[in-house]
Amino acid sequence: MRSNILAFAVGVGLLQLQEVLPSWPLLAALLLAALPLLWPPCRRARWGRVLVLLASALLGFSWAALLAGQRLLDQLPAEWEGRDVQVVGVVAALPHGFERGERFAFAVESVETRAAVVPRRIMLSWYHGWLEDEWRDGLKIRPGERWRFTVRLKRPHGNANPLAFDYEAWLFERGLRATGYVRPQAAAQRLDDLVLQPAYVIERLRDHLRQSFSEVLGDAAYAGVLIALAVGDQQAIPGEQWRLFRQTGVTHLMSISGLHVTMVAALIGALVGWLWRCSERLLLAVPAQKAAIAAGWLAAFGYALLAGFAVPAQRTLYMLTVVALALWSGRNLGASRSLLLALLLVLLLDPWAVLAPGFWLSFAAVALLFFVGTARLGSGRGWWGVLAAWGATQWAVTIGTLPLLLLLFQQFSLVSPLANAFAIPLVSFLITPLALLFVVVPWPPLLFLAHELLSVLMSGLDWLAAWPLWEQPAPPWPATVLALMGAIWLLLPRGFTARWLGLCLLLPALFWPAARPARGEAWVEVLDVGQGLAVVVRTADHSLLYDTGPLYSAESDAGQRIIVPYLRAHGVRRIDTLIVTHRDKDHSGGVVAVEEALPIGRRLSSVAELQPEPCVDGQSWEWDGVQFSILHPVAADYERKAARSNNMSCVLQVSSAWGSVLLTADIEARDEQALLARAAARLRSDVLLVPHHGSGTSSTPPFVAAVGAREAIIPVGYRNRFQHPRADVVDRYAGSRLWRTDRDGAVRVRLAAAGLSLSAYRSEYRRYWHGQ
Template sequence: MRANILAFAMGVGLLQTRGSLPPFALVVAMFFGASAWLIWAGARRQLAPLAWRSISVLACAVLGLAWAALLAEQRLQERLPAEWEGRDLQIVGVVAGLAQDFENGERFAFVVESVESVESVASPQARVPPRIMLSWYHGQRADERYEALTAVPAAVPSTRPGERWRFTVRLKKPHGNANPHGFDYEAWLFERGLRATGYVRPKGVAQRLDDFVVGPGYAIERLRERIRRSFRAALPEAPYVGILAALAIGDQQAISTEQWHVFRQTGVTHLMSISGLHVTMVAALFAALVGWLWRRSEGLMLWLPAAKAAIAAGWLAAFGYALLAGFAVPTQRTLYMLSVVALALWSGRNLGASRSLLLALLLVLVLDPWAVLAPGFWLSFAAVGVLFFVGTARLGARPGWRATLARWGTTQWAVTVGTLPLLLLLFQQFSLLSPLANALAIPVVSFLITPLALIYALVPWPPLLQLDHWLLSLLMIVLEWLARWPLWQQPAPPLLATLLALIGVLCLLLPRGFPARWLGFCLLLPAVFWPAARPAPGDAWVDVLDVGQGLAVVVRTAEHTLLYDTGPLYSAESDAGQRIVLPYLRAIGVDRLDALIVTHRDKDHSGGLVAIREALPVGRLLSSLPELDGERCAAGQSWEWDGVRFTMLHPDAAAYQLQSAKTNNMSCVLRLENASGSMLLSADIEARDEQELLDRAPELLRSEVLLVPHHGSGTSSTPAFIAAVGARDVIIPVGYRNRYQHPRPDVLARYAGSRVWRSDADGAVRIELAGGVALAAYRSEHRRYWYGQ
């Protein structure tokens, strides 16, 4: 059974790495063929030879792949047709969950019931996915054509779960930034069945039709919303009330960026959301309480054994807590795991730790084959597996407080070491103080803070929440002190090194006295000390990251790293520096920037500057911003790193004396060149700047690769400039369906003689100046079947 379940899981996982789905007829044939073989082989299990059992394992893998493909095909059918992107649609539906506040608006899932009209014309042919994600800007409004945001004084009512609304919306297909080692937003939406995103049109219809639509899911979401309001009303100014709400109802958006930073630094992030630990803790507490009370009644004991009553109570408590948490995907996984264990205990069958864990894995993947895409899936199963492994290995340990304390320390050590390889692979960092932080935070959060928050959710008595907040404040003082210590960071290890490290973990966690346990440390070393990949001397690697409508370029030579712009500012709480650039730099092993160039003041180029400078030391800062420390970039500056020549071509030093110069006209233009070729980074220069470059140094413009000026705007890319550069490949950093409609069609036509790469269609683009000029797009090399769907 174990081998069959693992094979099924491998089949499911294999499909999620494919760029396209197999033909539907083949999928159906695989599904029924594998099922028929397993039924036939199962009836002859005792007589089946080893070869037949091997075929059964293969059939399970095929069945897993086919099952995942069938569900994926069904979900792909819910796509938004391309002809309805960017058009005004009047729809009626129900707010499906808690709205998440952001700067000047809110975002919520919306269940579409009907499409009434398209651009004021009745159109029964219009088709919209059944579940979409909508944003509603309250303090801002979107421009009629380009979604440009402008402040307005009008007040807009907020939504509540379960309300039926009529909205005029503008939708687009799910789209996210595509970068190596980055978060796959499209996969996140796909797993949750959110098949389009969009916003409520400011001058369209926004009409509440019903205050509440009867339905169990909507009733639960309305209850969660009431609880959230009660938390905010009881402690309106408290700094940690958002954490308490997250622990009670799973509302993680209320936790600030600074607080998340503290949790990441100390390795306790898993405790600040409704995780498997909390659900299991609630189930255990209710099971213990009901079991104790049940044993007080002889009649109840005769009707149902106390052990079974405790199991049922624990499962019901876990189910209720999962519903209160919004039945999010991570919570569902925990509930499925507990369901398998509860059924095994109820039936009186001792399945064993490994079988219980694998049956839970099977149930999760049958119901949610996209779970393998989430880091939490791997970490949660790894942590539970480690606990089972350590607990089984130490059965029969002596009682007593010293033994209990020793087991607690062993558990912390086991979970820390057991999840280390996955943390390095997925996040490229871990907290050295995580065992200490977790040893303190786990019992306090699990047995004091979370239960008090849940009790307040049921019995809203403000002093109870005030006590809970006081306890959390004491814990945060300790965590904030621990967060000052540095993290272990390194490049992402390859998959083979991670697999070796996992084997090493198993060796280290074997019982004391087992021979050659020290070999586990040797197997861990490649993953823990994997060196960063760098170009050879004389070569250069250039990565144009996909940051949306903005720019961030990483240039690496053999011993140096340069960052050209820091990406856009997305909101007051988020920017490309912390969301995209820093995770990428960490994954490739960059812990210091030898040079940082901020080309000009526009927020789509300088939005991530603060986050970058706070996280990394910068050897040299060049910019056209007079208020920044460092050097002003000016034409004529040049330097050489490891056989690669860097030359600044713009702006002219005299331009800083012109007070009327636009920020775009002050863009720092950089050319890099080696024996293999050259690349021109042009930021947001416009036609007048291109002419200045042609007049000043036309011979320096010639390059094999060009970063297209100003995202393909109509104010740039003059024919004379394009001819002078003569680039074989041109790259346009641009956001998907951006409000400026970049790149302009006429500008694209001017680059007809070059191969065009676009970050909205290709994701991050890698340029290698090494024995020639080679380009590769992330979306092409790591194609997934949900991209563009």
């Protein structure tokens, strides 16, 4: 059975790697091929075991394809993107506030616009603005309410960059098949205060509890953490605190994770078991062990519901369900079988769970604890034995999950074992139970005590955060598999010889070198940051960042969300030159995050507030056989006030023996004319970054002809409000091959000895849910 479940999981995972789903005839053929292989005579054949494993994998593949196909049918037709649609539905989950409004899942019950087609579940944003403030007075959104909205929707779309978060996969897993916003000053009407369905009642309870926590704690520094531990809402935790948690490796503790659900189940089960034994009548009715098991499972179920039934809580609940049923029935399934049955249940209900890093880390952590076993973790009795066992547990989880952390996040905290050693007991056995006790007994001193304990913990984490993180490029799959084998080898029981060889298997993943261009070559990556710009240029020994993308909100920008993770994953530890072309927030929005994350050797910009070296025509330098030249603006432009910040955009040309790239930021027609007048001969380039995202104020025909680019790249956001690029501007590049970041994702340019080449991330990493 164990190998069959693993084969089923492999089949489910293989489906998630497909660019397109198999057709219905092919899917039926796979099922017809799989079922006979499970027939007993086939199982007894010479290759019977292999055939059964193949059948299990085919069943996993087919099951995942069947569910995915059903979900893909529920989509927004392309012709209804960007059009006003009136819908009636229910606020299906806790609204999450952001700087300019609220965002919430909306379950559509009916579509009132004639002929319109809308998915059953969508993600909506309701923006606040000074024009709507008076109109919106008293219209606060709460979960469980039925509303009539006029909305504008678009199909799921996210930024597509190498080794980055896949927002479209996240939406697909949660069944959110369109995103959009409530139209301002259109009809918005609350139809019912509460729709009496279990899911909506629970969400309203969560909203009430969140409000209760906020009223008691007010502006307390760690109120957001306590709310996250009680009801699973992480929105109120500031970015600075998340950064501290990442640096110390305790992020998993600051939300309702599998560990917390398990601990709550264990505490309630132990308490009920103790109380049950105090009553002879109860013992005669039901054994105390079974009562404790039932109470623990009910506590886990209730806590998972309180967490909004988030995916990590679901996985843990399924695992505990398998264990509880086995213990209740008196059967000893064994640790590995219980874990694999939980895995099977998770994949049957949610085959997209394999897309989440938490899936791999949570199952890996539990499997490691089962593997090392309590008997192997320490020897001796009393407190020393407990401490030895606890230390060995931290060692096992740290070493065992290290390869996955390197692959998924390209970093790990060196102080994580020490931080978790005191954070896990404090959070799981004191802080979280106090927060949950307040849910049952709303007595404010309980929260005040929990906050004080959390303050003590944060002080310790502040001290530990001074230690550096281990950061490196993402290792390839072969090195990761080798590292996993090494971790298992290191964790073998005492007595096995040559356990130190496991460390040797870990070394390739720990010290995997970053891929870099050869001398004389340059790699230019135009990142997909939405409606903005960020370009990374790498040579053999140097790195340059050209613009830092947009500012998305007060808490989020392209620097922290896209650029810094990209640089970390590709082994860039220092930016030799940072160019911020001009003042606009879609080009300079991530500059603070980049400066905080990485050392910067030289700053060039036309923005005086950044205190840089001004970028001026005539500046040039050479790195590793690659030439860099600034072509705009001229020194005189700084002496007179430009009409628009776009006119001060720094223009950079990157040239090698195998081609050249012209990066133009947001220059407009007058700047293009000036460049033609003074530097027409220098403009000729093989690749052109289209000026100003393809707006109608740029890309004049003489400029396009002077550059003569074979390849043109338009950095543009999907369905952006400026309607970039303009159709007439696109027509001017008819002689070039056109690339667009909204359609192609990140675009990579290679100026290499093998010749000039371009590739698009979406075509290299396409999955069946992309663009659907």
